[in-house]
Amino acid sequence: MSTVILAEKPSQALAYASALKQSNKKDGYFEIKDPIFKDETFITFGFGHLVELAEPGHYDEKWQKWSLTALPIFPKHYEFEVSKDKKKQFKIVAELLKKATTIIVATDSDREGENIAWSIIHQANAFSKEKTYKRLWINSLEKDVIYEGFKNLKEGSDYYPFYQEAQTRQIADWLIGMNASPLYTLNLQKKGVQGTFSLGRVQTPTLYMIYQRQEAIEQFKKEPFFEIEADITVKQGTFKGTLIPTQRFSSKDELLTYLSSKHAEIGNQEGRIADVQTKEKKTNSPSLFSLSSLQSKVNQLYKATASQTLKAVQGLYEAKLLSYPRTDTPFITENEFAYLKTNFGKYCHYLNQDLEMVQTSPRKRYVDNSKVQEHHAIIPTKQVPSTAALAKMDELQRKIYALVVKTTVAMFLPDYLYEETKIQTKVADLLFQSIGKMPKQEGWKVLFSQQNQEEKEDVQTLPLVIIGEGASVNVKSVEKETQPPKAFTEGTLLTAMKTANKTVDDEEAIKILQEVEGIGTEATRASIIETLKQKEYIKVVKNKLLVTEKGKLLCQAVKSQHLLTSAEMTAKWEAYLKKIGKREGNQENFLNNIKKFIVHLLEVVPSDIENISFSDYQEQKEKEAEKNIVGKCPKCGNNIVLKKSFYGCSNYPNCTFTLANNFRKKKLTKTNVRELLQGKETIVKGIKTKDKKTYNAAVIIGEKGYIDFLSFSK
The missing domain is CATH 1.10.290.10 (Topoisomerase I, domain 4)
Structure with a gap:
């Protein structure tokens, strides 16, 4: 009789071992002794996903390389593999799980944690109806929380549907990626577009949201408009007023006509205080964080x-x-x-x-x-x-x-209290409103004083006035212009992903998205954004997310496939996945629908790509290529361009000349590279020694094409 506690990673296993009475560290596991456990007990661990879905080539040789004729990639059964670098640990885990009479799933307390644990158990052939399965479900790695969690274990079978849900999501994403990525890439390559393109169930609609926002900004045309404002002077001081109800005028003449109809004019005129209302208001402290x-x-x-x-x-x-x-x-x-x-x-x-x-x-x-x-x-x-x-x-x-x-x-501090005063000032038949705030009790805001200064509200302090008091009112025409939408930051994009129902028109999809809280999950949204950056679909400029030319091209390619670009697809998928987690749906039905969608893409994508204009993309690529040119090749005279980590000849493979982008780990400047390519010596500054001192070196390209040291330089 033995109990095995399966943790997700070594640090988690160590936290569990430290919370129990006695532990002995072994290679890949801990031996445990504690009154909670009567049987022989071990804690072992994965390295996150010990088990991953097999690559297409595992199933069939024709799927080893990308080919349009080999699509679709639909394995009859989905198989899992252990990567080479994790095989040693998997063997340790598998042996312990097979011998166990009780298995405690103690991976992260979420759906993906269930997926990791049960994937390992099944891959190890350690699943048996004779075994007892328990679940550790905790919110903290503090010792007392862990100990209480082990004393009050939950039934493992209660959480098994989370594994089925997460695995179904995993396979669906694999199917989309393995089919749509080569489908779009190879069809785009036929049109002379270099590189690869990856697509994803959440990744692609997220990219499209950024693309649509950027399109709206780029196509936005500012339009001027005019508003009526006033500077109001009374005995106690001067304050600003805005017209109520607010009106916008397309021209100054239109504004002047409106003023005339209200028996008012631009400039100073007599007015009076028509109303004064003061109310005490409060603001609760911010919500706790998801x-x-x-x-x-x-x-x-x-x-x-x-x-x-x-x-x-x-x-x-x-x-x-x-x-x-x-x-x-x-x-x-x-x-x-x-x-x-x-x-x-x-x-x-x-x-x-x-x-x-x-x-x-x-x-x-x-x-x-x-x-x-x-x-x-x-x-x-x-x-x-x-x-x-x-x-x-x-x-x-x-x-x-x-x-x-x-x-x-x-949350435990007093509310922020303030006094809000609204003054209405009448001028002829015009009415202006002024709002002022006076803090009465800082309350919880004392904790955020520095932050409050950075986010200071643009609210004026109003003088004391009484109803009926006379005022001198300077009525002004103020010219403004409409503003484009703001580019996404990672912060605002996360909010948009979570509230993606705002981008969907279908009522059913809106309801579903509200239930599943948008597209992606709390655990995956950050990685989705990172993937978009790594694939060079978006870049960050001054904290703003901008779509690259490569990203724009992919968005143009998927534009007519509403289910690939809209949050609606994710809404309907997530709703069914949730049903699987509640034992109301099954994996086979869901994956069959995914396959139908992929077959549809195979039919329509070639013609979608035929209709794309590649001129903007090619123009931008040429500009980028020009920026990367640093000089002429000393071997053949063609351009030398910056590759990812070195400089190489644009005439490759006919010319194989290359040049390192650093000398003794100090990155070369463009001036260094130009001088080297011209056969001149150049000074590389600030090279570090092992004891962290620096020196400058004169270098040149040697006979074998390597950068040779000539001498130290001041």
Whole structure:
């Protein structure tokens, strides 16, 4: 009789072992002794995905290389493989799982964690109805949370449908990628387009969202318009007023005609205070963070990418400082509220703040048991970092941890109170409104004073006035112009992915997208954006996401395939995948529909690509090629261009001349390269020695084409 606890990665296994009474480290696993476990007990681990879907060539030789005639790629059965670098660990895990009478799935507590665990169990031939399966489902890697989790294990079979859902998603994405990518790439290559193009179920509609926004910006034509504003002067001071109801005029003449109809004119004239209303208002502290909302906020504040934020938060989770990061809810349960309340003083001490807890009871805005299904919002654990632990964090982790702690502490602080005053001023038959705010109680905003200054509201302070008081009103015509939409940042794109229902017209799809919370998942959105960057479909310029020429070309190619470009496809897919997770659907039906979609693409894509204009793409590629030219080849006289990590002849393969882009790990400047290609010696500055000193070197291209050292240079 033996129990095997299957963790997702070594760090997770170590956290589990450390939480139990006694552990002995072995090669690839731990031996455990603890009163909770009566049987012989082991903890072993994967390296994330130990098991992956086999490549097409595994099934059939004709699928080893991309070919239009070999499509579609539809294996009869989907097989999985262990990569060479993971085979040793897989063998250790497999042997332990086969001997086990009880298997505890202790991978990350989410759908992908289920997929990782059960894929390993099945690949190891360790699945048997005679075995007992349990599930560790926790929100933190703190020792007491882990220990309580092991004392209160859940039934493994209750979570098995999550594995079936995740695996179905995995196979569907594989089918789309393995068929659509060669289909589009090879048809585009027929038109002289170099490179490869990859497509994806979530990746492609996300790219298309950015493309549509960029198209709207590029095609936007600013149009002038005019508005009526006023400077209002009373005994106590001067303030601004805006016309109510707001009106826009296409020309100044139209504005003047309107003024005349209201018996008013441009310039100073007499007016009076028609109404004054003052109300006390309040603002609650911000909602707690889901992963997407945290990624959006961190991008806005610190310009970090979604991927960088996820990596930082994952590190804080593994350091036992934050709760599980891949969560899609901003709510916690009463249990979390209770421990946060108990540790309020510790969090305040960490923030160097002496604060009084005012909101001592759970409020629905933050605490709602019914809104927490798999994981609660991202919050601090009971453990607060020491000075030494803080020093080990990188800067982004420190900023994120502080932001999460502040947002959590703010939940217990008083509301921000302010007095809002609205003054209405009458001039002839015109009415102007002025709004002013006066803070009465800083409340939770004391935690965000620096942030508040950066996000300061453009609200004026109004003087004291009384109804009926006279005023001198300077009526002005103000010329403005319409503004284009704003380019996506990673933060705003994450929000758009989560609220993708706004891009869909079909009512059913809107409803589905609201239920599944947009396209992608909390765990995958960051990687989708990174993939788009790696595939060179988008680039980041001053925190803005811009579509490259390659990305534009792909969007033009998929333009007429609504299901590939719209969030609607993802909506319908995600809805059915959710059904599989609830035991209301099955994998075979879903994958059959995916196959039908791929067969449709095979029929229509060649003609879609025939209708594309390649002129803009070719023009841009020529411009990019010109930018990469650094000189003439000393061998054949053709252009030398920058490749990924070296300089080479544009006449390749006829001419094989190459030149390194660095000398002794110091990158060459374009001036260095030009001088070398002209046969001259050049000075490479700032080369580092092993003891981190620097020197300059005079170098030249030697007889064998290598960069040769001539002498040290001042």
